[in-house]
Amino acid sequence: MHKLIAAVAASFAVAASCGAAQAQISDNVVKLGVLTDMSSLYADATGKGSLAAVEMAVADYGGKVAGVPIQIVSADHQNKPDVGVNIARNWYDNEKVDAVMDVPTSSVALPISALTREKNKININSGGGSSDITGVACSPNTVHWTYDTYALSNVAGKAMVKRGEDTWFFVTADYAFGMALERDAANVVKESGGKVLGDVRHPLNSSDFSSFLLQAQASKAKVVALANAGGDTTNALKQAAEFGITQGGQKMIALLMEITDVHSLGIKATQGLIITDAFYWDTNDETRAFSKRFNDKVGHMPTMIQAGLYSATMHYLKAIEAIKTDEAPKVMEQMRKTPINDFFAKNGKIRIDGRMVHDMNLYEVKKPEESKGEWDLYKLVTTVPGDEAFRPLDKGGCPLVK
Template identity: 45%
Template sequence: MKHLLKAGVAALALIACVAAAQAETIRIGVLTDIAGPLSDAQGPGSVEAARMAVEDFGGKLLGEKVEVIGADHQNKADIGAAIARDWYDTRNVRMIMDLGSSAVAIAVQNIAKDKNRLSVATGAASSELTNKHCNANAIQWGYDTYQFAKGITGPVVKSGGDKWFFISADYAFGHALENDTRKNVEAMGGKVLGSVRHPINNLDFSSFLMQAKNSGANVIAIASAIADQQNALKQGQEFGIFDDKTKAAAMALLLSDVHSVGLKASQNTTVSSIFYWDADDESRAFSERYAKKMGRPPSETQAMNYSGTLAWLRAAEAAKSVETDKVLAQLRSGPIKAPFIRNGELRADGKLVRDIWLMKVKAPEASKKPWDYLEITGTIAGKDAFRPVSESECKLLKG
C-alpha cells in the first residue's frame, strides 16, 4: 500500500508539473485548412510562417517559451469552434490566426470575445468580420472583400466593363464579395444584370457560365475562392465564354490561383493585393527564406501569418503582458510597424488598414523566372481601399 501510495503521489506530482509547464508555455494557434480546397494558399505553409516569426523573435516572450500549434478546421464552423474552445481553455493559446473560412472566423472570433483572447483573421476575407460581426477581440490582418471589390471594380468599369453578372460562392465569403462589388459597380454607373450561386468545391461551372454569357453582360465576375475560382476561370476559357466582348473579373485572384490557372488564361487580369513575394527587398528576402523551407514563395495569407505573429509578439513585449486588452492597446497606440505593412493602422473595429498593391497578371512571354506572375501597376492608399468608418455598421466605431 505504501508503494502504491508513493506511486500515486509521484504520478500526481508529474501531472502537476506537466500542467504547470503547459500553462507557462505561451501558444499561438494557427487554425487553417490543412488538406482541403484552401490549403494551397493557407494550410501547412501558414503554420510554418508563424513558426518562422517566433524563431525570428527569439522563441521566448517575457521569459516564457513561445510555441506555435496548428489544426485543421476542415472549413466547418463547428469543428473550428470546438478546436478554438479547447485551445483557449486548456492549451494557453493567447491568439488564434489564419481561420481561412469566413464562417469559421465568425465562430472563432465570437468565442475569443467570450474567453477574452484574440482572434486574428489572415485568411478569412469577408468584410463583415469587421463590419456586422465586429468585436473588440477580433482583428482582420489580411485582405477583405471590400478591398478586393474596390481595387478591381474601378479599373474594369473605367475600361468599359459596365454590365456585370456574378458567379458567386454560396457561403459567407462569396455573399460578402458579391455585395461589396455590386455596391462599387453601381456607384460607378455600371449595372448588375444578374447572379447565380454555387456550392463550395463545385466541379462543373458550365451551366453557370452559359447563364452569365446569355445575360448580355460584358463582365462575368467570379466571386469565389481558390479551387472554385480556378475551375470557373479554366472552364470559361475552355468553353470560349471569355472573349473580347465578355471579360472575366476574378474578384479574389491570389498568387496560387494564377499558378494553377496559368498565365495564358489569366494574363492581363487586374489584381488587388496586400502582398507579393517579389514586390520589394523586404518581401523578396522573406520569400527566399520561406521557399527554402516550403519549396515555393509564400501566399498572401502565409505572409500575413508571419507579419501578424511578429506584430503580436512585439506588442506583447512592449506591453509587458500577454493579456488581450493590453496587447490590443499597444497595437492601437500608433502606426503598425510590421513586415509587409505599409502605412498601417489598426482601427477599433479590428480592421488593419494599409496601402495595397494594384497589379496585373503578366503575359506568358513577360515572365522571366519561376512564380514571376504579377506586375505592380500602382498603389491604393488604405483610406481608399478599405471600408471607411462612415459606411461601417460596427458599433465599436461609433462615439
C-alpha cells in the same frame, strides 16, 4: 560596504521586477493556435504555408517573448464552422491558447471571432475575407489583418468600371464569404456608374461550373466576376476557357485570387487577369528576401495571407514584449496604438473596429513573353492607399465605432 549593499539591493529589485513581469504571462507561456485549411480548396493559399509563416516569425523572434517560451499548435478546421469552433473552444479552455491565427473561410471565421470575444482571448484573422468581421460582427478581440471583401471589390471594381467595363454578372460561392464579396463588389459597381445584370450561386468546393458559366455567358455582361476563392476560382477559370468566354469578348475577373492559383493554372491561361492583392513577392528587396526564405521552406512563393500572418505574428509578439503581459485587452490596446512597418505594410494601423489598414495593389497577370521566370507573374497597375482601399470606419456598422 555601502556600495556592496546597494548593488545587492539593486540586483534583488531587478530580479523581483523580472519575476513580476513574467508572472503577468498566463501559464508562463505564450501559445498560438494556427486554425486553417490543411486539406481542401484553400490549402495552398493558407494551410501548411500559414503554419510555416507563423513558425518563421516565432523563430525569427527568438522563440521567447517577455522571458517565456512561445508555443504553436495547429489544426485543420475542414471549412466547417462546428469543427472550427470545437477546436478553438478546446484550445481556449483546455490547452491555454492565447491567440488563434489565420482562420480562412468566413463561415468559420465569424463564429471564431465571437467565441474569442466570449473567452477574452485574441483572434488575428488573415485568411477569412468577409468585411462583416470588422462591420456588424466586429469585436474588440479580433484583428482583421490582410484583406477583406470590401477592399477586393473597391480596388478592382472602380478601376474596371472607370475603363468602360461597366456591366457585371457574378458567379458566387454560396456561403458567407462569397455573398459578402458579391455584395461589396455590386455596391462598388453601382456607385461607380455600372450595372449588375445578374448572379448565380454555386456550392462551396464545386467541380462543375458549366451551368453557372453558361448563364454568365448568356447575360452578355462585359465582366464575369468570380466571387469565390481557391479551388473554386481555378476550376471556374479552367472551364471558362473551355467555353470560350474571354474569346467571346467578356472579361473575367477573379475578385480573390492568390499567386499560388495563378501559378497552378499557368500564365498562358491567366494572362490579362486583373487581381487585387495585399502582397507580391517581387515588390522590393524586403519582400524578395522574405519570400526566398519562405519558398525554401514551403516550396512556393507566399500568398498575401501567409505573408500577412508573419507580419501579424511579429506585431503581436512585439506588443507582449512592450507591456510584459499577454492579457488580451492590454495587448489589443498596444497593437492598436503601434504602427506596422515591415515588408508587408508601411504605416499600417489597426482601427477600433479591428481592421488593419494598409495599401492594396491592383495587378495584371503578365503575358507569357513578359515573364522572366516561374514566379514572375504580375505587373503592377496601381497602388491604392489604405484609407481609400478599405471601407471608411463609420460605414461598416461596427458597434465599437462611436
